[in-house]
Amino acid sequence: MTEPRSAPTVLAIVLGRRLASLRETAGFTAAQAAKRLRIAATTVTRMEKAETSLKFATAKTLLEIYGIGQEEIDEFLALLDQASTPGWWQGFRDVLPAWFGVHVSLESAASHIRNYEPAVVPGLLQTPDYARAVLERGLPRISADVLERRVHLRTTRQELITRSDPSPPQLWAIIDETVLRRPAGGPNMMSKQIDHLLDVADLPNVTLQICPFEAGLHPGGFGPFTIFRFEIPELPDVVCTDSLSRASYGEDKEEVALFREALGEMSMTALSKEDTKKFLGEIRKELYT
Secondary structure: OOEEEOOOOOHHHHHHHHHHHHHHOOOHHHHHHHHOOOOOHHHHHHOOOOOEEOOHHHHHHHHHHOOHHHHHHHHHHHHHHHOOOHHHHHHOOOOOHHHHHHHHHHHHHOOEEEEEEEOOOOHHHOOHHHHHHHHHOOOOOOOOHHHHHHHHHHHHHHHHHHOOOOOOOOOEEEEEEEHHHOOOOOOOHHHHHHHHHHHHHHOOOEEEEOOHHHHHOOHHHHHOOOEEEEEOOOOOOOEEEOOOEEEEOOHHHHHHHHHHHHHHHHHHHOOOOHHHHHHHHHHHHHOOO
């Protein structure tokens, strides 16, 4: 039997992919493998997609069915032990929607995170007060206790930007000028948020750019998105697009290439890293002092 999880670790996703590849190489369909185990074919495919936990005994039996050598089986099972260790975000399962748990899992393992936000400061760059203001206005409405738990989750996510071991990911964020001019909690809160953006923009692993109004229309006008890149060869770039109540994750090469192209075009019309810092200072003086 397999158990549902709120979000798999990236290593679990990779092992699921490897298991599917080994099955296909051995010439088995999911239905044929499932018949040998006396389980449903959908259970095999869900394990391969890391939608349910992959148990040690089940993995060992499948690898033996596929004719895998003992040394490779031992290596796979050793990695499975690592993958079975819950990610830190599992401690927030009570307030973490499953669809966003995938985002946090990918984010935690990515070597590069590229993000565009048209309406709010990116979650990884929000102050606690700003995050609270954003979450308060989300739907459906949540209790004060859940709100504070989600603020804590958001600030915990941000630790990956400044971590030292392993090395922090490269974060490249592009935001619209609208984000800075839309009041969120009052002038004092926005002033502190801009101060935080100025501090974060100085980090060597962070590139922050602003798309000013004068730049006109750009390819990102359809909505926010994030592209994750990993150092793990088995895992391709993944693009995440957000909506009010869910997120979609895609890895189709042509689709991901379109989003990369959109970011590239926006980066050419957006302010440079240094000009962005100057612009932030000007906005702060103009609106919030």
